[in-house]
Amino acid sequence: MNRVAITGIGIVSCLGSDRQTVAQRLYEGRSAVRVDPERVALGFRSPLMTQVAGFEPSRYLNRKARKTMTDFAMQAYAAARDALEDAALAVEDVGNDRTGLVFGCDSSCLAAIEQAALVKQHKTTSVIGSGHVFCSMTSNTTMNLSTLFKTRGACWTISAACSSGGHAIGQAADLIRLGRQGRVICGGAQEVNWESMCSFDALDAFSVRTETPETACRPFDVNRDGLVPSGGAAALVLERYDLAEQRAAVVLGEVLGYGFSSDGANISAPSEDGLLRAMQGAVREADVPLEAVDYVCAHATGTPVGDDVEAQGIYRLFGDRHAPAVASLKGMVGHELWMAGAAQVVYCLLMARHGFTAASANFEVPDENSKKLRILTERQESPPRMVLCNSAGFGGTNCCLALRMGQ
Secondary structure (H helix, E strand, O other): OOEEEEEEEEEOOOEEEEHHHHHHHHHOOOOOOOOOOHHOOOOOOOOEOOOOOOOOHHHOHHHHHOOOOOOOHHHHHHHHHHHHHOOOOOOHOOOOOOOOEEOOOOOOOOOHHHHHHHHHHEEEEEEEOHHHHHHHOOOHHHHHHHHOOOOOOOOEEEEEOHHHHHHHHHHHHHHHHHHOEEEEEEEEEEOOOOOOOOHHHHOOOEOOOOOHHHHOOOOOEEOOOOOEEEOOEEEEEEEHHHHHHHOOOOOEEEEEEEEEEEOOOOOOOOOOOOOHHHHHHHHHOOOOHHHOOEEEEEOOOHHHHHHHHHHHHHHHHOOOOOOOOOEOOHHHHHHHHHHHHHHHHHHHHHHHOOEEEEOOOOOEEEEOHHHHEEEEOOOOOOOOOEEEEEEEEEOOOOEEEEEEOOO
């Protein structure tokens, strides 16, 4: 089996559109959650959300290229381009059949709404622009990035709810580990618009703590009342470790293990052992002792049931004999849904690069199960070294990535 190196990262999120800005805001523990006036006017139960910060598509793409791209595909392109630059790779280096693309995404809402509205208004399909057919496809990110980067290897999108981005990294690592690809650009992308979130609002999934938006998302806290929707794009460059060494690339980290599971039970409520089994699988494949894990980047989104089940799973895995630091970054960034698993990996690598570990924002009072964990309430001035990154989604799909930070 080939080792899998991480040699580049890129991020476009509510914290910023470049690595340095995002790292600084993670360090400061600054929340990006705010109230959206449009959602207030539309009667949303919860108008809380985040907005992608400082991103201008025209800086990266010309008008012709943007015609077939959703907002999140443009953000994924920018993140992927930054990741390639971080990896010291030119576009010419990835235009071959040994380089692939795997991204996580589970919706592309606006284009379908827009084209249906055009037909209803004009009573003809001839008014639909040619770009709509591509923008309405969930695979919009990978089809456009493959065309722009000229990659000729793997090219597909994984749809697995809120674990999509995590599974994309895991599957990309497997392609390299098995020798099917030498390099894979991977990550996750999530649209940020009210149209894609209104059904979630109808499910009462969101926090309604609108008086203090920056403290609304409270993972693991006894007073948590729901998640806050977020989005953007995160990208990584994974390479066969020996190929990275041959070109003297800086290795940011290594994907040691990929664990996954399905609950096989309720479509919306998580099972008691689903995420636990994914964590066990990641640790088993990584072949490292539990004592080596010093940080768990939790999926915890601020929902009562989801956080409780994850806290139980983490405790069942580690017990009392070894208590790694645990944090959910969603108190700062909200729940980035389809991209969340990939974004968490990027955030952990940024923390490792800049020598700190972010705290679990807005965690004040533990509940019965979270009190058994060593949840970070303050930033640590030391980096994570061995990390488990959790993600989980509707339908009971679970993912855990075991990562070594640095070479």
